[in-house]
Amino acid sequence: MITIINRLRRELFAQGLDAYVAVRNARYLAGTDAASIVIVSEQRATMLCSRLELDRARRDSSIRDVRAYSPYRTPLRRGERVKFCKPWQLIADCLRELDARAIGFDCVKSASLRKLRAAHKASYRELPGVILKMREIKSRQEIAKLRMAARIAVKGMRCAAELIEVGRSELEIAAEAEHAMRRAGSEGTSFSTIVASGRNSWLPHSTATRRRLRRGDLIIIDLGAKYEGYCSDMTRTFAISPTRKQLKLVELVKRAQKAAIARVRDGVRASAIDKVARDFISRAGYASSYLHSTGHGVGLEIHESPSLAPDSRDVLRKDMVTTVEPGIYLPGVGGARWEDMVLVTTGGHEILA
Ligand SMILES: [Mn+2]
Known part of the structure; x- marks a missing residue:
């Protein structure tokens, strides 16, 4: 997985992007379908997942930075960290922390993209081909x-x-x-x-x-x-x-x-x-x-x-x-x-x- 993410980093650099938000390709980058979104930047790879998938995500992925979201404000287990929000809000948090200005993505629903744009101002470019092209060559x-x-x-x-x-x-x-x-x-x-x-x-x-x-x-x-x-x-x-x-x-x-x-x-x-x-x-x-x-x-x-x-x-x-x-x-x-x-x-x- 690390090699796949490093390959993506080279592509980001070539395209002049600070970060990439992968939804359709989240499973490919994370190595588990527990991931719903993977955000890759030069410094960091972060996986976002539903609270339901947190344990599986930690067990099955080599991505260590895992953040969970849940739409329901229900009691948490001891030590469990979950943000009660919609996925796009967690994406916005993450991009803000990275201070990403030029962002590529593969397939984000237009309603979510609108909200994301409002929450974190940046240039967003739909570039699904970046990862689909990588996926042609199998490890x-x-x-x-x-x-x-x-x-x-x-x-x-x-x-x-x-x-x-x-x-x-x-x-x-x-x-x-x-x-x-x-x-x-x-x-x-x-x-x-x-x-x-x-x-x-x-x-x-x-x-x-x-x-x-x-x-x-x-x-x-x-x-x-x-x-x-x-x-x-x-x-x-x-x-x-x-x-x-x-x-x-x-x-x-x-x-x-x-x-x-x-x-x-x-x-x-x-x-x-x-x-x-x-x-x-x-x-x-x-x-x-x-x-x-x-x-x-x-x-x-x-x-x-x-x-x-x-x-x-x-x-x-x-x-x-x-x-x-x-x-x-x-x-x-x-x-x-x-x-x-x-x-x-x-x-x-x-x-x-
Ligand atoms: Mn066939």
């Missing part, structure tokens, strides 16, 4: 957590694979896969598990319904676990008594994915990876059936920077973790998608599993 500890989350997803997928048979419902398969991930250590799913069969399979954002599997179905299963806050994301496509055309779709997305992953390495443009997958699918005649981008960064959030899309300006760098997930959706035939998480390395890549 060793973050990579270890992402790897664990990916391994748990593999277990969920293995469980789902065993349940693919005529008569089984999408919801039943989703429930069993989630159960398997829970038992393997998942804190919860990183998004709503997708089991999309038959006519649901060509709707890229179908989740899981009561529909029962039938002969002639393609079945897309897209799932993810969470481990110490970090998300995983994995997709496989299954089939029951498929036609040659359906098998070809599955084969195509697998090969497009493999070709795209093969190009992943430090210094490659994200749009170039998208192009490899898209060209592969276009050459087979399915350009208009590839509806989404080829991948996205993963971390504390399921969708992060970089974006592997045709218009992306991102460049892949060592220690980024991104998904690669080409898909084809053919109404009347079926949908197919294949997805893994890939760690970018200097010489190439490593599939996390």
Whole structure:
């Protein structure tokens, strides 16, 4: 955590800021979701948390300066220090102590920002990109957590694979896969598990319904676990008594994915990876059936920077973790998608599993 905060300090200096108020990124900076706000300056890192979270905040974060707020004026325990106020009042106190004149923030509600401006006069700049850009590059500890989350997803997928048979419902398969991930250590799913069969399979954002599997179905299963806050994301496509055309779709997305992953390495443009997958699918005649981008960064959030899309300006760098997930959706035939998480390395890549 200290290294993350020091990285942010360098950014503050580069941007001419005295302090940064992180709300959306508080968990990232503090290393615990007990934090609701983290304020970083040259001299100090302060965590603000709800009174309810004070013990967890002290236990789980390396930030030592922890201040609690509570909206309710109720009796305190011996030695407990809590300010009875709204969070923005505590932010104002903190910025005043720092005598911060140029302040960056990621995402403060406009009503709170108005009150904050009135309570502590300074220049406030909305600069969410400062930390979101830092978050693209994962630390060793973050990579270890992402790897664990990916391994748990593999277990969920293995469980789902065993349940693919005529008569089984999408919801039943989703429930069993989630159960398997829970038992393997998942804190919860990183998004709503997708089991999309038959006519649901060509709707890229179908989740899981009561529909029962039938002969002639393609079945897309897209799932993810969470481990110490970090998300995983994995997709496989299954089939029951498929036609040659359906098998070809599955084969195509697998090969497009493999070709795209093969190009992943430090210094490659994200749009170039998208192009490899898209060209592969276009050459087979399915350009208009590839509806989404080829991948996205993963971390504390399921969708992060970089974006592997045709218009992306991102460049892949060592220690980024991104998904690669080409898909084809053919109404009347079926949908197919294949997805893994890939760690970018200097010489190439490593599939996390
Ligand atoms: Mn994904």
